Amino acid sequence: MSAVKKACIIGGGVIGGGWVARFLLNGWDVSVFDPDPQAERKINEVLANARRSLPSLYDKALPAEGALTFHADLAEAVAGAAWIQESVPERLELKHKIHGQISELAGAEAVIGSSTSGFKPSEINEQGARAVVAHPFNPVYLLPLVELVGNADTCVRASDILCSVGMYPLTVRKEIDAHIADRLLEAVWREGLWLIKDGICTTEELDEAIRMGFGLRWAQMGLFETYRIAGGDAGMKHFMAQFGPALAWEWTKLMDVPEFTEELVELIAGQSDAQSGHMSIRELERLRDDNLIGMMRALKKSGSGAGGTINDHESTLPEPEPVDLTITVSRPIPQSWTDYNGHMNEAHYVEASAQATDKFMEMIGCGADYLAAGGSYVTVENHVRFLDELHEGDLLSITTQVLKGEGKTMHLFHRLQKADGVAATVETLLLHMDLNARGTSLPTDEVAAKLGVFAQQHAGLPKPDGAGRHVGQR
Numbered sequence: 001m002s003a004v005k006k007a008c009i010i011g012g013g014v015i016g017g018g019w020v021a022r023f024l025l026n027g028w029d030v031s032v033f034d035p036d037p038q039a040e041r042k043i044n045e046v047l048a049n050a051r052r053s054l055p056s057l058y059d060k061a062l063p064a065e066g067a068l069t070f071h072a073d074l075a076e077a078v079a080g081a082a083w084i085q086e087s088v089p090e091r092l093e094l095k096h097k098i099h100g101q102i103s104e105l106a107g108a109e110a111v112i113g114s115s116t117s118g119f120k121p122s123e124i125n126e127q128g129a130r131a132v133v134a135h136p137f138n139p140v141y142l143l144p145l146v147e148l149v150g151n152a153d154t155c156v157r158a159s160d161i162l163c164s165v166g167m168y169p170l171t172v173r174k175e176i177d178a179h180i181a182d183r184l185l186e187a188v189w190r191e192g193l194w195l196i197k198d199g200i201c202t203t204e205e206l207d208e209a210i211r212m213g214f215g216l217r218w219a220q221m222g223l224f225e226t227y228r229i230a231g232g233d234a235g236m237k238h239f240m241a242q243f244g245p246a247l248a249w250e251w252t253k254l255m256d257v258p259e260f261t262e263e264l265v266e267l268i269a270g271q272s273d274a275q276s277g278h279m280s281i282r283e284l285e286r287l288r289d290d291n292l293i294g295m296m297r298a299l300k301k302s303g304s305g306a307g308g309t310i311n312d313h314e315s316t317l318p319e320p321e322p323v324d325l326t327i328t329v330s331r332p333i334p335q336s337w338t339d340y341n342g343h344m345n346e347a348h349y350v351e352a353s354a355q356a357t358d359k360f361m362e363m364i365g366c367g368a369d370y371l372a373a374g375g376s377y378v379t380v381e382n383h384v385r386f387l388d389e390l391h392e393g394d395l396l397s398i399t400t401q402v403l404k405g406e407g408k409t410m411h412l413f414h415r416l417q418k419a420d421g422v423a424a425t426v427e428t429l430l431l432h433m434d435l436n437a438r439g440t441s442l443p444t445d446e447v448a449a450k451l452g453v454f455a456q457q458h459a460g461l462p463k464p465d466g467a468g469r470h471v472g473q474r
């Protein structure tokens, strides 16, 4: 991958704005070219949404944001960019015009991507351009999928860059109109329009049919893995035998496209207003993003689907720099940790300190292999002091001091710190446990020795202010 971390985004609407946020929040400098005088305002609105959501996917801090610049001159915007992404409206003559200009201006090593939803790379490039299709999904700053289509070597270079900003490149084996995902979405949309036009359901009822059922399944297992399970013990063969005949029945209208009349547009738009008109688009976006974060964090636990991509990306993010005391957590406060009082809810102080304990356990050799072999530490007591408010987006770092590390006992003192001081302390007492016998036990000699080294180092530090307190102590 090129050492120059500059991305140029051409067309800063819904999708271009999402690309800006994806690169910028992953530490890239971003230049924007969009003649719309409203482009800067719109992009800043997308960025505000991205800043409150993307960092919440991770338990480590993302790199420091890059610099964002807006340019009236295309050549100036493109200069020095390692990634150039075109996201202008879906009109082939406009794509030809802009890709003709980009090809002349871009460096030879630059990856040139088009966000096109449906055009094939051979169509985009038919006047001599050298773009690959890099088709993302809205919101681009949260959803990892990018369909890559086109020149194989460029797609390999594009994949590396996309992975480095936390995305999931899926290289399409052969070019085809609308790639893979939009063909599926188009089929569902077309069928949905029929069902509403024919009075079978409303937009709201159709959405319930998706989100109360198969929509929940698809984010974690997709279509084929889900249907394999639906075949029971006999799996996919039984599923095919049972439901294959239905393919020949009239369960879909396939390419029978509903006529796009004014009446149909009014019907759909009117029902959509009745369904969702009580919320602005920005409010809907924030609701969508909060729900996506919750779901993706659940997937992160099992490493399924998009959760695996988040874990892979997180493993490439740098560990915090050690200072006097070991930093065991460095992360932003996610929006989902805040409550009706407008600050971090008390439960998450314990959650954050549990993350610090887990990290410290790893550092003394009590990681996944040790746990699998049946050894662990369990918390038997916590004392939390809430000293200052923590808010969404604050960078939280936790230092961990060993008060005692001897025999079965591990006694830790976590300081939860934000930029301007200590926001809370959590004193936590843990005992070593044999997970097979379900009783306390001594740690292995190796773990005991590593814990002992920390205990000895920290013994020279002053006793922390607030250690050993009881509830209500002044």
Ligand SMILES: NC(=O)C1=CN([C@@H]2O[C@H](COP(=O)(O)OP(=O)(O)OC[C@H]3O[C@@H](n4cnc5c(N)ncnc54)[C@H](O)[C@@H]3O)[C@@H](O)[C@H]2O)C=CC1
Pocket (backbone or CB within 6 Å): 010, 011, 012, 013, 014, 015, 016, 033, 034, 035, 036, 039, 086, 087, 088, 089, 090, 091, 098, 115, 116, 117, 118, 135, 136, 137, 138
């Ligand atoms: N909206 C969606 O859900 C998705 C759209 N796409 C694709 O992304 C592309 C852009 O779509 P949207 O962002 O939805 O459109 P949009 O209409 O929101 O944004 C297009 C932007 O391009 C700018 N623009 C127009 N002419 C330009 C030019 N000559 N040079 C630079 N900027 C120019 C406009 O001012 C506008 O800000 C399309 O190819 C679309 O198929 C891909 C994935 C999802």
Ligand SMILES: C[N+](C)(C)CC(=O)CC(=O)[O-]
Pocket (backbone or CB within 6 Å): 117, 136, 137, 138, 182, 185
């Ligand atoms: C409707 N659409 C074709 C623009 C959709 C996409 O291209 C992808 C998405 O985000 O749904």
